[in-house]
Structures are given as C-alpha cells and as structure tokens.
Amino acid sequence: xxxxxxxxxxxxxxxxxxxxxxxxxxxVENNVPMNNTRIWVNDLGVQGEFxxxxxxxxxxxxxxxxxxxxxxxxxxxxxxxxKVSGLVLVDQDACIGxxxxxxxxxxNARYLNKERGVVDKCNACVQRLDQGMQPAxxxxxxxxxxxxxxxxxxxxxxxxxxxxxxDILRLEVETNGVDTDPNIFYINSPMMKELNLPISTxxxxxxxxxxxxxxxxxxxxxxxxxKVLVPLVGLGIGASFLVQAxxxxxxxxxxxxxxxx
Amino acid sequence: MxxxxxxxxxxxxxxxxxxxxxxxxxxxxxxxxxxxxxxLLLPTxxxxxxxxxxxxxxxxxxxxxxxxxxxxxxxxxxxxxxxxIWVFVLTFNILLxxxxxxxxxxxxxxxxxxxxxxxxxxxxxxxxxxxxxxELPPQDAYNxxxxxxxxxxxxxxxxxxxxxxxxxxxxxFPPILKQIAQxxxxxxxxxxxxxxxxxxxxxxxxxxxxxxxxxxxxxxVSAWYARAHHEKWYAMKLKEEMDWEDGVDREVRKATLPDx
Numbered sequence: 001x002x003x004x005x006x007x008x009x010x011x012x013x014x015x016x017x018x019x020x021x022x023x024x025x026x027x028v029e030n031n032v033p034m035n036n037t038r039i040w041v042n043d044l045g046v047q048g049e050f051x052x053x054x055x056x057x058x059x060x061x062x063x064x065x066x067x068x069x070x071x072x073x074x075x076x077x078x079x080x081x082x083k084v085s086g087l088v089l090v091d092q093d094a095c096i097g098x099x100x101x102x103x104x105x106x107x108n109a110r111y112l113n114k115e116r117g118v119v120d121k122c123n124a125c126v127q128r129l130d131q132g133m134q135p136a137x138x139x140x141x142x143x144x145x146x147x148x149x150x151x152x153x154x155x156x157x158x159x160x161x162x163x164x165x166x167d168i169l170r171l172e173v174e175t176n177g178v179d180t181d182p183n184i185f186y187i188n189s190p191m192m193k194e195l196n197l198p199i200s201t202x203x204x205x206x207x208x209x210x211x212x213x214x215x216x217x218x219x220x221x222x223x224x225x226x227k228v229l230v231p232l233v234g235l236g237i238g239a240s241f242l243v244q245a246x247x248x249x250x251x252x253x254x255x256x257x258x259x260x261x
Numbered sequence: 262m263x264x265x266x267x268x269x270x271x272x273x274x275x276x277x278x279x280x281x282x283x284x285x286x287x288x289x290x291x292x293x294x295x296x297x298x299x300x301l302l303l304p305t306x307x308x309x310x311x312x313x314x315x316x317x318x319x320x321x322x323x324x325x326x327x328x329x330x331x332x333x334x335x336x337x338x339x340x341x342x343x344x345x346i347w348v349f350v351l352t353f354n355i356l357l358x359x360x361x362x363x364x365x366x367x368x369x370x371x372x373x374x375x376x377x378x379x380x381x382x383x384x385x386x387x388x389x390x391x392x393x394x395x396e397l398p399p400q401d402a403y404n405x406x407x408x409x410x411x412x413x414x415x416x417x418x419x420x421x422x423x424x425x426x427x428x429x430x431x432x433x434f435p436p437i438l439k440q441i442a443q444x445x446x447x448x449x450x451x452x453x454x455x456x457x458x459x460x461x462x463x464x465x466x467x468x469x470x471x472x473x474x475x476x477x478x479x480x481x482v483s484a485w486y487a488r489a490h491h492e493k494w495y496a497m498k499l500k501e502e503m504d505w506e507d508g509v510d511r512e513v514r515k516a517t518l519p520d521x
Binding site: 071072073074075076077078091093094095096097098099100102112114115116117118218219222225226229230232233236237239240241243244247248251256 | 309310311312313314315316317323327332333334336337338388428431432433434436439440442443444447448451452454455456458459461462466467468
C-alpha cells in the first residue's frame with residue numbers, strides 16, 4: 001500500500017551501546033511499564049574468535065511493515081495501517097485483546113497488556129510526530145544509533161542515512177503468502193551478512209528473545225474455523241435465502257389467496 | 262389439516278370471525294424488543310468483523326458503519342452497550358415469567374412428537390415438489406419446523422450471550438477464550454440468521470400465514486387459521502371451551518334446580 005508518507009526507522013547497529021535509554025524514553029513518553037516496553041534491545045552475543053571479537057546489539061520495535069500480517073488477522077479493526085503516515089497503529093479502545101495479531105507478528109513486536117486486556121506496541125510516538133517532533137526513542141538515543149524519517153522525502157534523515165550506509169539489512173519475511181516488507185533498516189554492521197536472512201532462504205536470527213523473525217502463527221480460531229465455518233455459514237444462509245426467494249417468486253407469479261370466498 | 266378444505270363456506274366464515282388468543286402481551290413485547298435489537302445489532306456486528314483473512318464483511322460495509330459511528334471503537338462500544346441491554350432485558354423477562362410462561366412453554370412446546378417427525382419427513386419433500394397429494398399431520402401451537410428452529414434460536418442465543426460477554430469484558434477473560442468466543446459469536450448469529458430469513462418471509466410476507474403476522478400485534482388468531490395450520494392446538498382450545506361450557510352448565514343447574 002502506497003501511503004503519503006513512508007516512515008521508517010534506520011538503526012545504525014554499530015552505534016548501539018545497549019544503554020537502553022530508548023526503552024526508558026519510550027516508557028516515560030507512552031506510559032508503558034518497564035517490564036512491558038515497546039522496545040527491546042537484543043544482545044546477539046559475542047561473536048568471532050579471540051582477539052577479533054565483536055558484540056552486536058540489535059534494538060528492536062514494531063517494524064511498521066508495508067504488508068503487516070497483524071492487520072490481516074485483526075477482527076475488530078483495532079489494528080490498522082494508517083493511510084497517511086503508513087504506520088501500523090492500534091486503536092486500543094477497539095481492541096478486545098484476543099491476541100491473534102500477537103501470534104501473527106513474525107517479529108514478536110506486540111504483546112498483550114494483561115491488566116488492560118489490550119494489545120500494545122510501538123506507535124512511533126504519533127503524538128510527537130503530530131507536533132513535528134521525533135519519536136522519544138530517536139530523540140533520546142545517545143549514540144545516534146536510531147534515525148527516524150520519511151523515506152518518500154529523499155532529504156529526510158532516514159533517507160540520507162540509508163544512502164550513506166554500507167550495509168543494509170531488513171528482517172524480511174516471505175513465507176506462505178506473507179511478505180512483510182518491514183520498515184526498520186539495520187545498517188552498518190559487518191557481521192550482518194553472516195546472519196543469512198531472511199528466514200525463507202536461510203537461518204533466522206537467534207537472540208534471547210527467541211528466533212526472529214519467526215513464521216507468522218495462525219490459531220485454529222482463524223484458519224480451521226475460517227475454512228470450515230465460513231463455507232458452512234454461506235451454505236446455510238444461501239440455501240435459506242434460495243428457499244425464501246423461490247416461494248416469494250411463486251407468490252408474486254401466482255398471486256395471493258389467503259382465504260377462499 | 263385433514264379435510265379443512267371441504268368445510269362449507271358458511272362455516273368457514275364463522276371460523277374466520279372467531280378468535281383465539283395465541284400470544285400474551287409479555288411474549289409480544291419481548292418479540293418486538295428482540296426485533297428492534299436484532300435490527301440494530303446485526304448490521305453493526307457485521308460491520309465490526311474486519312479481518313481480511315476471514316473475509317466475511319465487504320469493505321464498503323465496514324467503512325460505511327465506521328464513518329457513521331466515528332471509528333471502530335465507537336462502533337464496538339455501541340454494539341456491546343446495546344448487546345448488554347439486550348442480554349439484561351431478555352434475562353430479566355425470562356426470570357420474571359419463568360414459572361408462568363417459560364416452564365409451560367418449555368414443557369409443552371419444545372418436544373417433537375410422532376406427528377412432528379412425520380411432518381419433518383413430508384414437508385421438505387413437498388417443498389421440493391414431491392408428494393403434493395399427501396396430507397400433513399396435525400400440528401401443535403408451533404409446527405415441527407418452528408420447533409426445530411427454536412432449538413437453533415435457544416442454543417444460538419446462549420452462544421451469542423456467553424461469547425459476547427467474554428469479548429465485552431476484555432480484561433477479565435484470558436485471550437484464548439476471547440479467540441474461541443469470536444467464531445462462536447458469529448456462527449451462532451449466522452445460524453439464527455439462516456432461519457431468520459425463512460422466519461421473516463413466513464411471518465411477514467407469505468400470504469397463508471398473514472394471520473401469524475397480525476397475531477404478533479393483537480395476540481389473536483382466527484379459529485380458521487388455527488384449524489388449518491395448528492389443528493392439535495385448535496382441538497385443545499375447543500376442548501377447553503367445551504369444558505368451560507360444561508362447567509357453566511353445572512353451575513347454572515346447581516343454582517336453579519333445587520337440591521335432590
């Protein structure tokens with residue numbers, strides 16, 4: 001879906017020092033508890049052989065995909081891709097917290113807020129964007145690892161950072177008709193090439209958050225019931241309508257005789 | 262309906278003018294309350310189901326209702342607020358009339374008897390054009406088709422209410438229940454809707470059943486209609502009437518004749 005703006009995060013992996021101030025900023029800005037942040041920093045661990053060692057941190061939040069699987073499964077219309085900004089947002093008043101989208105998201109970028117019974121995730125601080133400010137995590141990033149901007153504008157910070165990057169990685173997911181086209185671009189990590197992504201073609205990324213990205217999961221409630229119940233419902237209603245239509249047609253053709261005088 | 266077509270015209274006119282009470286006021290009001298609630302809840306409910314993967318509701322329908330109510334959140338709030346009112350009133354009415362109306366209804370009007378089974382065998386074939394000359398067995402106040410549909414309605418209503426409550430109180434119930442509740446909710450609704458199409462046509466449009474429609478306002482049907490469509494019920498009414506006359510007779514005799 002082509003949107004007017006095409007917001008994207010560009011994350012310079014070589015500049016991330018795992019200070020997690022982005023998590024704190026996010027928590028403060030969006031009033032999210034620290035044990036349920038919308039941002040995570042994955043430690044990919046120490047890699048390489050002594051003395052050539054490298055340690056990589058992978059900051060992580062909602063990828064605001066171009067074709068988000070979470071929107072595909074949302075039953076109440078709470079999750080949607082904004083037509084102007086292209087951000088994937090959750091209308092928490094409309095969310096019933098069933099968690100279909102949590103299972104469907106290949107990036108584990110969503111979680112269920114158990115107290116409020118709704119799904120929560122990064123909204124790229126739309127409230128700040130409306131005021132012309134950067135998202136809280138981007139504004140606070142001490143290493144200038146996080147960059148945010150509109151990719152439709154070639155002069156935005158994100159576009160410039162992407163142009164100057166020497167390595168670009170997207171955690172692309174292409175499997176079973178799902179093609180996410182995520183909008184977090186990881187740049188400038190020499191070890192990125194060795195990670196063999198995306199999952200459809202090779203080894204996925206293993207971190208303490210599990211294997212990412214993973215295949216989108218669909219529960220029985222969506223797949224099995226959709227395949228069985230929707231045709232059944234269609235059949236039932238169709239048959240009943242047909243009977244009714246036949247009799248009504250007959251009634252119109254033959255005229256009415258309610259009571260023989 | 263044995264031979265009701267051979268009744269002389271004079272007698273038929275007399276039967277048409279004679280009325281029997283079929284529905285009491287409580288039933289009539291509950292019925293029209295239910296109609297109003299369905300008319301509001303069904304379109305808004307259909308408009309909520311947005312998942313493109315499920316593909317149940319056309320996009321224009323969703324958009325139209327979202328624009329009408331101002332976003333999915335308001336649409337859902339409207340839907341469940343009205344739904345809770347519906348649940349409350351229905352439960353209240355059933356509890357209030359539990360002994361007077363509900364138990365007698367459940368005891369006499371729900372079970373299928375031999376005639377009903379026979380009716381179920383013949384009627385579908387007749388609708389397909391076979392066995393046109395065969396007479397349908399006499400029916401109770403509700404015929405076998407209505408009885409079957411009442412099972413769908415009762416089970417469906419229970420399904421709608423329980424799954425709706427699960428989805429409304431989202432911070433009380435675990436996600437797995439909310440996932441199961443969704444298909445239960447819409448399958449119950451559409452099972453009822455499948456029958457509702459017939460119910461609506463038979464009740465409001467089909468010429469032979471016109472009286473049934475007006476009986477949902479006045480509560481009364483003519484003896485002619487009762488005899489033609491619900492013969493067993495008509496026989497019961499007749500017997501009641503004759504018993505009552507006998508009773509009056511006895512009273513009068515007691516009052517006028519001296520003790521012997």
